[in-house]
Each structure stands twice: as C-alpha cells, then as structure tokens.
Amino acid sequence: MIRKKDVTIYDIAKALKLSPSTVSRGLRDHKSIRKETRRRILAKAMDLGYQHNTFASNLRSNRTYTIGLILPRLDSYFMSTVISGIEKVANKRGYNLVISQSEETYEKEKACISTMFNLRVDGLLFSLAYETKNLDHLKMFQKRGIPVIFFDRVFDQSDHLSIVIDNFKAGFEVTNHMIEQGCKRIVHLGGDLKRNVYRDRYNGYRKALKDHNLPFDPNIVSIGPMNEEAGIRMVDKMIRMEQIPDGIFASNDVSAVACICRLKQNGFRIPEDVAVAGFNNGPISKVVDPNLTTVNYPGEEMGEVAITTLVDMLEDSLAPSVNTIVLKHQLIVRASTQLHAASQCRP
Amino acid sequence: MIRKKDVTIYDIAKALKLSPSTVSRGLRDHKSIRKETRRRILAKAMDLGYQHNTFASNLRSNRTYTIGLILPRLDSYFMSTVISGIEKVANKRGYNLVISQSEETYEKEKACISTMFNLRVDGLLFSLAYETKNLDHLKMFQKRGIPVIFFDRVFDQSDHLSIVIDNFKAGFEVTNHMIEQGCKRIVHLGGDLKRNVYRDRYNGYRKALKDHNLPFDPNIVSIGPMNEEAGIRMVDKMIRMEQIPDGIFASNDVSAVACICRLKQNGFRIPEDVAVAGFNNGPISKVVDPNLTTVNYPGEEMGEVAITTLVDMLEDSLAPSVNTIVLKHQLIVRASTQLHAASQCRP
DNA sequence: CTGTTAGCGCTTTCAT
DNA sequence: ATGAAAGCGCTAACAG
Numbered sequence: 244m245i246r247k248k249d250v251t252i253y254d255i256a257k258a259l260k261l262s263p264s265t266v267s268r269g270l271r272d273h274k275s276i277r278k279e280t281r282r283r284i285l286a287k288a289m290d291l292g293y294q295h296n297t298f299a300s301n302l303r304s305n306r307t308y309t310i311g312l313i314l315p316r317l318d319s320y321f322m323s324t325v326i327s328g329i330e331k332v333a334n335k336r337g338y339n340l341v342i343s344q345s346e347e348t349y350e351k352e353k354a355c356i357s358t359m360f361n362l363r364v365d366g367l368l369f370s371l372a373y374e375t376k377n378l379d380h381l382k383m384f385q386k387r388g389i390p391v392i393f394f395d396r397v398f399d400q401s402d403h404l405s406i407v408i409d410n411f412k413a414g415f416e417v418t419n420h421m422i423e424q425g426c427k428r429i430v431h432l433g434g435d436l437k438r439n440v441y442r443d444r445y446n447g448y449r450k451a452l453k454d455h456n457l458p459f460d461p462n463i464v465s466i467g468p469m470n471e472e473a474g475i476r477m478v479d480k481m482i483r484m485e486q487i488p489d490g491i492f493a494s495n496d497v498s499a500v501a502c503i504c505r506l507k508q509n510g511f512r513i514p515e516d517v518a519v520a521g522f523n524n525g526p527i528s529k530v531v532d533p534n535l536t537t538v539n540y541p542g543e544e545m546g547e548v549a550i551t552t553l554v555d556m557l558e559d560s561l562a563p564s565v566n567t568i569v570l571k572h573q574l575i576v577r578a579s580t581q582l583h584a585a586s587q588c589r590p
Numbered sequence: 591m592i593r594k595k596d597v598t599i600y601d602i603a604k605a606l607k608l609s610p611s612t613v614s615r616g617l618r619d620h621k622s623i624r625k626e627t628r629r630r631i632l633a634k635a636m637d638l639g640y641q642h643n644t645f646a647s648n649l650r651s652n653r654t655y656t657i658g659l660i661l662p663r664l665d666s667y668f669m670s671t672v673i674s675g676i677e678k679v680a681n682k683r684g685y686n687l688v689i690s691q692s693e694e695t696y697e698k699e700k701a702c703i704s705t706m707f708n709l710r711v712d713g714l715l716f717s718l719a720y721e722t723k724n725l726d727h728l729k730m731f732q733k734r735g736i737p738v739i740f741f742d743r744v745f746d747q748s749d750h751l752s753i754v755i756d757n758f759k760a761g762f763e764v765t766n767h768m769i770e771q772g773c774k775r776i777v778h779l780g781g782d783l784k785r786n787v788y789r790d791r792y793n794g795y796r797k798a799l800k801d802h803n804l805p806f807d808p809n810i811v812s813i814g815p816m817n818e819e820a821g822i823r824m825v826d827k828m829i830r831m832e833q834i835p836d837g838i839f840a841s842n843d844v845s846a847v848a849c850i851c852r853l854k855q856n857g858f859r860i861p862e863d864v865a866v867a868g869f870n871n872g873p874i875s876k877v878v879d880p881n882l883t884t885v886n887y888p889g890e891e892m893g894e895v896a897i898t899t900l901v902d903m904l905e906d907s908l909a910p911s912v913n914t915i916v917l918k919h920q921l922i923v924r925a926s927t928q929l930h931a932a933s934q935c936r937p
Numbered sequence: 938c939t940g941t942t943a944g945c946g947c948t949t950t951c952a953t
Numbered sequence: 954a955t956g957a958a959a960g961c962g963c964t965a966a967c968a969g
Contacts, residue, residue: 251962262940267964275938294730297708298649299962302945307645317677318890320873323670330664330691334702339709342689344677355681361644362686383641500877526667530847532879543665598946609956614948622954646946649961 250293258287270295301363309339310553311359314370315347315396319497320525321542325394328546329368336554338365347373353380360384366553369403371396373435373468390556394549396438404563406549408572410440413538414447416574417492417520420536422455424582426490426518430463432477432502433494441466444494444522463488474501482509489517490580496521496528496537503531503579518580533578541570597640605634617642648710656686657900658706661717662694662743666844667872668889672741675893676715683901685712694720700727707731713900716750718743720782720815737903741896743785751910753896755919757787760885761794763921764839764867767883769802771929773837773865777810779824779849780841788813791841791869810835821848829856836864837927843868843875843884850878850926865927880925888917 252266269276269284301307333340345352352372360383384391397405431448434441465477481488493499499521520536528535599613616623616631648654680687692699699719707730731738744752778795781788799806812824828835840846846868858864867883875882
C-alpha cells in the first residue's frame, strides 16, 4: 500500500516558527507551554490534519499504552463479557487492547506471549490454556518486570496477581445445595484438574460429599473438555447404571444444559428424576427448561478489576499488596434442582 | 516501569563482527544472506535473548501488521464468534488484532477510528454503531487509502467492501414461513432502520406480507433497541389488543426468547397461540422451550472472510473486484413456529 | 516558557 | 553477500 507522507510535528513547527519540542509538548498538554501557544499548535495541527504517530512516540518513550490480552478461546458468552469489561476500562484510561487466543494449547500460548512481548505491551492480562503446565513461556516478561495479571484460569504457584472467584466454595455450595435437596448420588462433570477453576470446584464437590457422609464414586466423575458432548456422553453412561445417579453438577452451563436435554430425550424428569446444576449463569441457564441452577460468575466485573489493577500498577509503578483478588460469586438456585419448595425460602 | 535495556541487532552485530544491516536481513530471512551467516545470527539472537522491536520496525518500514477491529458491542455470543474467526486468521497470517467497541454511539466510534489511525493499522474491520449516520469520521482512512472493510452492519452508499448476508431474503423467508404455517397477523420487532441488517429484514417482512395479501399494520411493528425489554414490552402491548397477533418475528434471538418467556408467563402456548421466530441461531435458540425458529448467521465465517479479504488486499495491494460479499444464511425451522407437521417435511 | 541536540532500534538505499 | 550511513517521527535532557 502506498501512503502519502504523514504530517509531522516538524510541519507544524515550521508553519508556526516554533521548535518541534514545543509542538510536541503543546500537543501533549505539557504544563510548561503557554496557553496561547498551545491553542495555536492545536489549531495548526487540526488545520494540517496532523495525526499523532504512536509508533514513533512509543519508540522514543519506551511506553506503548497497549495492554495484551491472552485467553483460551474467544467464542463464549462468558469471555465476551470479560473482554467487554476490559475494553471499556482500557479505552477510558487511554490504553489499547491487543487480543489473542491460545486455543487451549501451550504452543500457541507461547507464540501469543512472544508476539505480545515484541509489541512491547505495557502489561499482560492472561487466562491459561487448558494444557499449560508451567510458566516458562512468561520468563521474558518476568525478567523485564512487565506486569502480568492472571484472571479466571490462574497459575497457583506464581507471584503474579490473580483475579478469581472462590471456586472451591462455589463447588461446595452447589453440591451442598443439591444434597440438601435430597440428592444422594451426584455426578460431577469437570475440566482438567490442572486448572484451578475445575480443580477447586471438584474439591468443593468432594468436600460437600464428605461433610454429608456421602460416598465418593470416581465412576460418576468425568474430567475432560467441558462441551456439549461431554454432557451427552455422561448422560448416556449414567442412565445405563444399575443405580442411576439423582444429580449432576457440571462445571459449566453448556454441558449442564446438554445433560438436561439428553436426559429429557430419554424420558427423565428434571429435577424429580435427576437434578442438574451448572456454572457461569450464562443466558442459556435462564432459558433452558427447567431453568438451571448455577453459579453467577461476574465476568464483566472480573475483566474490569483485572485491567483496572493492571493500569493502576503501571501508573503508580507499584505492585498491589495482595497476591489474589477474590470476587464474589453467587449460587443461583433455579428449578432444575428444586426438589423441595423449602429451597426457595433459603437465604 | 523501569526496564532493562533491550538486546538490539547492534548487540548481535557486535558479537558476530557483522553489520547491523546484515543482522537485520538475517533475522528476516532475506535471500541475499548466506545460510551459514543466517544460522549464526539466529543462534546468537537466541543466545542473547534478542526480541524484535516491533515499533522500531514499524516506524521505519511504515507497516504495522496490525488490523483494527471496531464493533458496536463485544458482549454477545454472535460477536464473540465473529471475533474468534477474525483472530484465528489474523494470527495465522502474522497480523495483530486491536479491538475497540463503539458502544453504539457515533462519538465513541469516532474516537476509536482516530485511535486506530494513530496506531497506523494496516487495515480496518468495521461494524457500524446503532446511531451512525455518515462516514465522515472515516475520511482520514480514505485519504490515506487504508482499506476499510465493513461487516454485518454496513454502510450502503460507500465504496468500501461489505461482507453481509442477504438480510432481505432472510426476513422474507422467516415471514413467509410463518404465513405458510397459518399466521395471519405477525408482529415485527426490529432495530433502527438506519442499519441495513434491521431495515432489510423489515423490508423482507413487508414483502412477504404483501405477497400474501396480508395487511401491514404499523401498530404491531416495533423499531428500537433489540434487547429483552423490547420483547417484553411488545408482548405486554400485544396481549391487550382486541385482535391478538398470532406470530412474532423478532430480528434477534434475545428478544424473540424474551417474547416466548413473557407469552408463556401469560398463559399463551407457543406456537399454537402465538408462533415466534428469531434471528442469529445463537445457543439460546436451541435451548428455549419450544426451540426457536431462527436464521443461521455464520458469524465465525463472516469474521474469517472479512479478514482474509482484508489481508489479501494488503498483500496483493489490489482491491477485490466486487463491492459486496454475500454469505449464505439459512432458515432454521424449529418448534416455535411449527403449527403444521407439514413444515417439517419442507426442504 | 521555548529551543537545541541527540538518539529510540530498525530498515533501506547505495556502495563495495 | 555484506557494510556504511541516513533517517522514520517523536521525546527527553539540557540549555537558556
């Protein structure tokens, strides 16, 4: 592509018989520039159609006002709310957002990190791929002291700041609620235990079973990718058991809803025959019949908190005093687990 | 933030007793560099932990390998699929993606465009805000000959390339289908007619009515923001009419589903009392009870086509010969409009 | 308050 | 196949 030459601060300087530095300062509203001079500079810039060259500026000042965002997948409602939250704050505070998806692989994640580094992002927001086992690929960021903040899928043994919800507690609450509703044999559908979100929910599930002296049966636990297929496969398996489970706790709404549909197809009633709970409180949870009991996951807020913290770090040049920020989740009880009317009266 | 000094090509050059230009060429796999020299350069770069400085490179070469993406809102499933498609291709072809949302306002859209320009993006992918009336804010891109491609919400009288589906035909097909199912009085819930997507669907709706000699009644058409509230409001209004409509065609799934829920709350049966159709074929359409008749909108494909075309333009330095690319949509008939079993047999 | 000078790290002629 | 030198547009340090 051929481009006409840019209007530069030199052009403005020449037209106004000023020095480039004065123009540069005027453009950036530097305090030491006379109001009148600034006005003239701005007017002339407008007049000539001047456009700030971000790259030249970045190169010189070694600041990019760009935040990198790396996440496993873009195509979920949850992620779109997170990104929306991030973008709004970034924009408001004058940062650009560069986004890249790892597609759940370590290799691609590594490539994303490298690109972000070459772009010299000021900071990085990061949610781990499914298969990532260590943080070796982040070394260059660490060495340079470029802040990295994890959200949602975080790395536990790291001193990077993490923004999460209490997945253990949430998993516990869901399971506990189902037990209180009368479930005695609850299936768990979860993701890889390497990832905090799935592992913690799973541990919460086990803790609740234990607290109620319910046996833990590995046969009714499925750990793997959390998609529709996982839900369908689990239902197909469980309905063939001699002792059919009476509850399913899935670690996301998508697979929970898949379970509901498959169960209904097979003539099971929800929640009378099998109670089902999900996780995330996405739009489908309010639409499926019966409505899905789930955990409200504040995606937009998580995005906002993550980037606000990051930008604060960048601008105050100091790390926050905590290592983990835990956002509030909320158990949302809906019809898919309400075996006893009493449950509606619970706080 | 304090940063240690970058390892530069000068460091590599010095260590290898080569000139910076040779190193620069070696790094970029320039043909005129001996294999062995290149190998040594790469090895030393790795050794010293060299990282390419994108900005310096951009500044000099006047290319950024960055694509800007401006869209109204990020927080919908549809948009997340579009973005996912865009990001995958961008990444594969070596481009970075900078994303910004206009939040449906012209002012913010203008600001986004300006930022993208300052970033010197190589090209722009663009879906219009709700209220945008003209393309004045794109003038700087036009002047510079930086390619801009519209998708989904496009501007009609422009010579920028547009990627769309045939919204007129889709709107016609939905309405026509409902009429064939026996609907005589169909509500339309649409968005602002400034936007092609809503206007075309609306026109398709009117054409279908006309073709079947059905009267057009402005009282049962609502034009405005396409959210849940719009659906609820319309239902509340229509069920008070002396002659209650027997069908609703909403221009997106979210408001269609809101209609279904509200109707059910009021004791109406779907589709026996009121048939309902939506648009987009998002996840909720397959989950709502009864399942929603809708139009499949190939979001990911649209994103892929948009960016592939853009990158091709950038690399071939030539504009495509067409002005509009129309992607295939598909009417998805589900239970929410199936008054006659016959419909299931239609091709 | 404004100007001078010197690069940021890279690529790009033009030489050799 | 490699090198020397210039400069992309801006900002920062230092002067005045």
